[in-house]
Amino acid sequence: MAITVKRDVFKLAQVFTISRGSRTEAKVLTVRVERGGHVGFGECVPYARYGETLESVEAEIMSLPADVTREALTALLPAGAARNAVDCALWDLEAKAAGKRAWELAGLSAPGPEITAYTLSLAEPDAMEASAREHAHRPLLKIKLGTPDDMPRLEAVRRGAPNARIIVDANEGWSAEVYADLAPHLVRLGVALVEQPLPAGQDDALIGMVRPVPVCADESCHDRESLPKLKGKYDVVNIKLDKTGGLTEALALRDAALAEGYGIMVGCMVGSSLAMAPATLIAQGAVITDLDGPLLLAEDRDTPLVFDEKGVHPPSALLWG
Numbered sequence: 001m002a003i004t005v006k007r008d009v010f011k012l013a014q015v016f017t018i019s020r021g022s023r024t025e026a027k028v029l030t031v032r033v034e035r036g037g038h039v040g041f042g043e044c045v046p047y048a049r050y051g052e053t054l055e056s057v058e059a060e061i062m063s064l065p066a067d068v069t070r071e072a073l074t075a076l077l078p079a080g081a082a083r084n085a086v087d088c089a090l091w092d093l094e095a096k097a098a099g100k101r102a103w104e105l106a107g108l109s110a111p112g113p114e115i116t117a118y119t120l121s122l123a124e125p126d127a128m129e130a131s132a133r134e135h136a137h138r139p140l141l142k143i144k145l146g147t148p149d150d151m152p153r154l155e156a157v158r159r160g161a162p163n164a165r166i167i168v169d170a171n172e173g174w175s176a177e178v179y180a181d182l183a184p185h186l187v188r189l190g191v192a193l194v195e196q197p198l199p200a201g202q203d204d205a206l207i208g209m210v211r212p213v214p215v216c217a218d219e220s221c222h223d224r225e226s227l228p229k230l231k232g233k234y235d236v237v238n239i240k241l242d243k244t245g246g247l248t249e250a251l252a253l254r255d256a257a258l259a260e261g262y263g264i265m266v267g268c269m270v271g272s273s274l275a276m277a278p279a280t281l282i283a284q285g286a287v288i289t290d291l292d293g294p295l296l297l298a299e300d301r302d303t304p305l306v307f308d309e310k311g312v313h314p315p316s317a318l319l320w321g
Contacts (some may be wrong), residue, residue, distance in 0.1 A: 001035035001066050003086070005058050008043075010272055011298040017122040018171050019142045022067035024269045026297065029057055040093025041320060042278075045242055045269035049219065057082045070248055071092070079223045079245035087246025088320070090277045095321050098231070102321030103281050103314075106251060113310040115285045117142040117167060117290040125156035132160025139166045142290060146173020146213050150257040151185060159187045166286050167288060169195040172219055176205035186213045193288060195238060196220065206233035216265050216288075224256050236263035238290075239282055247278040254282055263287040270296055272304040277315035280305075 010026045019022075025277045031042045046052035060082035068076065070090045077083040095102045102109055120131050135141060141164045145155050145203040150170075157166065168191050174182070176201035179197045186194060196218040198205060203220055221258045222224065222243040230237065244250040254264055265288040266279055283289040291312050294300050306313040315321060 001033055001068070003061065003062050003066060004063060004139070005066070006030045006032070007054060007058075010300065012270070012296055013298045014251055015121065016119075016124055016270060016295075016296055018169075023267065023270070026272070026293070027054060028271050028275065029054060029081070030063070030084055031061060031089045033086070033089045034092060036097060037075075038093055039091040039199070040091070040096060040191045041261035042085040042088030042090075042092065042246075042275060043271055043275040044081035044270045045275060046081045047197040047242060047269060050243075051079060052081050052279075055086075061086055074249070077245065079243065079249060081242045084241045085246075087248050088241065092248055095317075096100040097100060101280070101317065102247075106247075106281065108284070110313040111265070111284050113308075113313045114286065114289040115139055116283075116292050116295075116307070117288065117314050118145060118292050118295060119169075119290070120157060122147070122153075122201050125152040127154050129156035132157040132164075134162035135171040136164055138164060140167070140288075141290075142167050142169060143172065144169055146170040150174075150182065150292075153271075154185070154191075155190055167193040167195065167290075169218070170197045171195055172199040174198060176202075176209065177232070178254035180209065182194050183210070193236060195265070198282075201291050208232070211235065214263065216263075218267065220233050221253075227256060227262075228266070229259060229307045230262070234262070236265050238265040238267045239279075240269065241275070241279055241282075242269050247281065250279070250282050265290065267291075268293045272297065273301045273315070274320055276305055276312065280312060280314045281321075283312075 004204040022210040033040045043249040046057040099228040117140045118138045119142040174197045195216045200219040217234040221237045267290040273294045303318040
């Protein structure tokens with residue numbers, strides 16, 4: 001089997017800002033695996049928050065033996081972007097070799113569309129209100145917050161989109177005191193969920209805290225090994241394939257989290273339709289689906305995912321799986 005890695009850049013439709021910084025393009029790694037005349041593809045988005053760079057992740061991928069299998073991959077690479085791209089490429093390869101869809105190989109029911117969140121970039125309140133008004137027709141909006149001046153932004157978004165369901169992502173930007181102060185206002189403004197309000201290393205403060213709005217673990221949850229540390233702190237876990245290290249672990253994490261009573265959110269980094277495609281299998285029946293990466297791009301893969309009033313649709317076989 002041959003493994004190759006290609007760096008791809010996708011321009012964003014507009015500047016995308018969170019509390020950690022801004023970007024104008026999505027830089028991804030595309031993995032291609034070939035065996036027996038069949039070719040599989042996967043994509044990952046290296047994330048600096050987890051100490052990843054394009055160079056480091058590419059080196060991890062190229063360190064793998066040419067005959068690597070999905071079963072062996074977990075022991076060879078840690079959870080993260082590198083393992084994700086290879087794992088998903090191997091799923092795609094196996095599906096093509098078997099003449100079946102990836103969901104069939106995974107023993108899942110045929111997937112359908114899921115309503116996805118649309119993320120509003122962090123900006124000044126007036127700009128966020130204008131953006132919310134532009135996207136008020138969408139049933140679910142996600143707001144990037146995590147600054148000392150979040151309430152005016154949240155109020156502005158609610159004015160702009162009075163009927164949309166809203167979730168908030170603080171990106172580890174709040175303290176326990178800030179969250180406790182904001183919680184009643186989140187309820188008042190109809191916020192459905194708060195994602196990672198506290199830094200991952202400081203989230204013990206959530207133990208015993210009243211959570212009038214469900215709290216979701218993002219940076220605090222990577223794979224099944226994360227679950228014991230979440231007890232008593234979170235109500236929902238955000239499964240991202242770039243954190244779990246691929247679809248294989250994401251499926252296992254979903255099952256384990258559901259068994260322990262957590263709700264499931266399925267999220268993404270800012271990547272192309274190829275990165276979102278495997279995650280649509282995890283998103284089936286999730287409390288929150290947040291696979292809007294392609295909606296933020298000015299350009300995408302040749303066979304992109306379909307987004308319409310029903311949500312994000314599963315991929316065609318031409319794209320993945």
